[in-house]
Every structure is written in structure tokens, then in C-alpha cells.
Amino acid sequence: MENSIVKSKRVKEVDINKPKLTAKEFKRQWILVAISAVYVIYGIIFYYLPLAGWIIAFQNFVFAKGIGGSKWVGIDKFKFLFSDKTFLMVIRNTFVMGVLNLFFSTIVAIAFAILLNEVRNKYFKKSIQTISYMPHFLSWIIVVAIVHDALTSTGIINDILLRLGILKAPYAFLGDPKLFWGIVTLSHLWKETGWNAIIYLAAITSIDPCLYESASIDGAGRFQKMRYVTLPGLRPTIMILLLMNMGNVLNAGFELQYLLGNGLVQNVSRTIDIYILDWALDARNMDYSLGTAAGIFKTVVSMTFIVVSNYIAKKKGDERLF
């Protein structure tokens, strides 16, 4: 009796894992299949057609003439891109700001999570955490307005520096190309640190408390526990988040730079996306093909980052995406 139950369960499990494509099963699931078909059509239109649209990078695409009527130019657009000094500059800007952002946002979020985790008072901890991720829900427009206000001649930063006597006259921070990358990184930290820390805090709570107890018995102090228990416990989370974000390094440079940038800092503020947008919006020199070529470059590099970092993680035996 018992045996037969086990057997029937097992048979069922096999069925669950591998549904066979039979007419009967198809008929039973027809509604799921029909709805899926709608989703596939939707996905093809809005996600796969733009990928097919990459072919316009090999044309002198004119919207009125369409893809069929536009002239084919081979890889001319790519040749132009890589001989364009502005493009090389925006690659550098995007990459540097992306890496700075990834590096500092990871470190600061981990540090914040660890420090917050050390707080004993439940209410204090909760309040700080609630405040810390509020800026995540504000738009970049608002964040830029805030950063702008803080850094103008009458803003709080100039105010403090003048009072402390560090500055003699108000300084135009946003007009200084040397400060732009720093301001961008700090703005990111202001907006996202609390949010990024959530996932690390969750990971810290899932570390086995026995590890802390045994560390205490061995005489480890607070800092030693942070260093030898918490940090290693966070390692898988850190690795997986770094991997996920590697593909976004080149994506992380648009809204903030576009809104915060101005004529004085454009050599360090413009990113690949801004470059693409300029070609798309410029009424006189509009060039969709060039913008597409730059977009292809960005996607291909991003994919390469993901695949390579995933490969490295695999080699080192860490968590990986796929």
C-alpha cells in the first residue's frame, strides 16, 4: 500500500517535470498557449524588432525613405564613430563614471549596512533605514534640483565653506570639469546608498548567529566579527550584485549627467547615451544610423562585460548568473 503511494507520487513527479507535448495536454492547456502567443507577439514587436532595427546602422537611414529605401553604406558609420574624438571621449566618460559609481556605491552600501546592523536600538535602526532609502523614490530631476541648489553660490556647501573660511568667495562647483565626476558619484551615493544597503542588510540577517557566538567565545571583538564573520558571509551577495551590475556599467550614465551637465563641463559630462540622443534630436544633423551604431557598440560591450565577469566568477567558484 505504502509502496504504491510512493510509486504513484514518483510517477506524478516525472509528469510534473516533463509535460509531454501531446494533443490531449495541448488541448487541456490551450488557453495558456493562446495567451503565451499574444505575449510572444508583443515581445517580438517591442523587444526583438528593435534588435532587428540594428540594420539601420549599416545604412544612411532616412525616416521618410524607410529601411527599404535608404542607402546602404556598409560599416561607414562605425568607421566614423571610432575616428570621432567626441565618441572616444564619451566612451571614456561613460566608463569612468560607471566604474566609479559601481565601486563606491558597493563599498558605501556595504559599510552602511554593517554599521546599521550594529545598532541595538530597534526604533533608531528602523528610523535611519526608512530615511536612508527615501531618496531612491525621488526622480533624477528632483535629485539634480537638490544637488544644484546645494552647490550654487548661495547654496549650503558654499555657505559652510565660506563660514569655515576654506573659501573666500562662492565657488561655481558645477562649472568645474575637475569636480564633475566626483559630484556625479556623490549624487549617486546620496540617492541610492540606503536602497542598495537593503539587500546587504537582508543578507547579514541570514548569516548563521552561531558563527557570531563561536567567534565571541574565541574572543573576537566587534571589529573582528565584522571582518571575519559578516564580510565573508556577504561575499556571495556582493559577487552576484557585482556581476549583475557589470552589465549596467555603461547604462548608468544618462539621466544625471544629462541634467547636471552644462557647457563648461561637457568634455567630462557627456556619456554614450547623451551622444546618441544628440544625434537623434539634432534637427539639422539628425543621424539615426550613427546613433544606432553607437547603441550597438554599447550593448555589445555590456554583454561582453556580463559574459566575461560571469566566466571569471565561474573560474573562481563563486556565485554566477548563468
Add this chain to the structure above:
Amino acid sequence: MADVVSFDKIKHKKKMATEDIVFTVLNTTFLVLFAVVTLYPVLNTLAYSFNEGNDAVRGGIYLLPRKWSLRSYHEILFERPGIRVGAKVTVARTILGTLTSLAANALLSFILSRKKFLFKSGLSLFWIITMYASGGMIPVLVLFRYLHLTSSFWVYIIPGMVSAFNVMVMRTYMAGIPDSLEEAAQLEGAGYMRVFISIISPLCKPVYATIALFVAVYHWNSWFDAMLYNRFDPQYTTLQYELMKLLDSVSATTGTSSGAQMTQSAAANTITPITVRAAATIATMAPIIALYPFLQRYFVTGLTIGGVKE
């Protein structure tokens, strides 16, 4: 010998205790400072928004307005038609966009979480690919122009309706619901749609709330689509895009000029006083800040549901 050991232990403990106190004090100070840095700019903007316009240019306003005035709020509410239109469009897209997106994502998640579904892995892969490979800004723009989605309200609703990331989060949650519930319902003659609406959906309220919030915040904060697809159509402008134009008109006069010029041009700038922009900023963030304390638990569950890996 034993005495020495215990003495050492006491000394050690004492040292630990002072170390603990020092750490706690420093840590608390740091975290309070962190909170101040986070909150101050918002409170400062609030103070500016209630200050009189010409007086505000002098600066030196911190947490409280110097010369109270509701003039700026009056201006953004009644004298700037762009902001009114933007507010209407933003509210419309937030409500409609959230509802359609939630329904579309939930239904796809339901299908992908059915263990017996015949094309489960194929359909999953189809959507996972969309997370990593994107056509890019221009091909999407060209496509939307061909589909007549530009110069239209629907560009805010239709293209972003299904998001693979949200689907993966929901699917993970749904996959955790025991199959026996579905099987029992099916034995009683319920079809798949019935199972989705009456069995699975009620159990998914927390994840639905989380995704709805993410989508709603996304819609509320959008400006780029308004600029890229509808910039010649003021009837489809959004609140954030209007705010951006306000910001632009201020930074054009202050941000790009340097040093002493800055104060002069700021004083001369009567087109968009800093207080009007502050009022618009506050009005734009107000709904999020007001709802935030009540909704924040959903934000957190959203991030931790099923972990990051999917």
C-alpha cells in the same frame, strides 16, 4: 596563576566595554549625520518653496522661510498651464500604466509559474533575453514612429507594459504557492483563468503590491519618454518633464556662468525664480513622500522576495 587569568579577563572585558561605548557613540553620530544629509536638502527646498521670491535670491535660508509667501504655490497651481497638463497626464499614466502593467505582468508570471506548461522553458528564455539584449534608443524611437506611438499618450502605457524583471520576481513568488491548491481547484472543474483569478491572485497580494508600487513610482518619475517621443506635443507632457524645463531655465542662467556672475544672473533671473522651482519640486515629490511611510514595507519585500538571483 588562576588569579592572573581572571584578572586578565576582567581587564579584557573592561577594554571591550569602553571600545563598545566609543564605537556606539561614533556609529550613532555617523548614522544621525547620514540622516541629516539625506533629509536636509528636502527640508531646505521646502523652506525655499514657502519663501518670498526676491528675498530668496539672497540665500541664507535653511530650515525655515525668512519671508513667508504662498505666491510660488499659487503660481505653479494656477499660472502655469504646462504644469497642470503635466500633472493630469502623469496621474493618468500612473493609474492606467500601473493597472495594465500589473495585469500583464501577473498573467505572464502565472503562465511561467505553471509547472506543467508545455512551453515553459522556451517562453522563459524568450523573456530573459529581453533583459540583457536591448535594441537601443534609436531603433526603438524609429519603431515607435512607424507604429504611430510618438505624439501619443499610449507610448507611456503600451511599450513598457511587460517587464521581464518584474515577471521574474512575481514568478518566483507564484512558484512558491503549493500546487495542491491549483490541483484541487481543477478537480472541481476550474479552468486556468479561474485558478489565476480566484486562487493564485488573492495569495499574491504582497507581491502585487510591491510590483504595483515599483511601476507607479516609475510612471510618476518619468520624463525622458515625454521628451523623446512627445516633445512637440505639449498636451502629453509630464509633471517631471515640466519640472525639468523649470530646472533648465534656472541652470541656464546660474549653473553655466561662473563665480561672481552667478549671483548677478540669479538676481536678474525673473523668468523662473528659485522659489517657484522649489515649490514645483515639493509638489512633485509630495505624493511619494506622503505615501512612503505606509508603503515602505512593500518596497523592502519586493527586493528580498526570492532573492536577487533568478
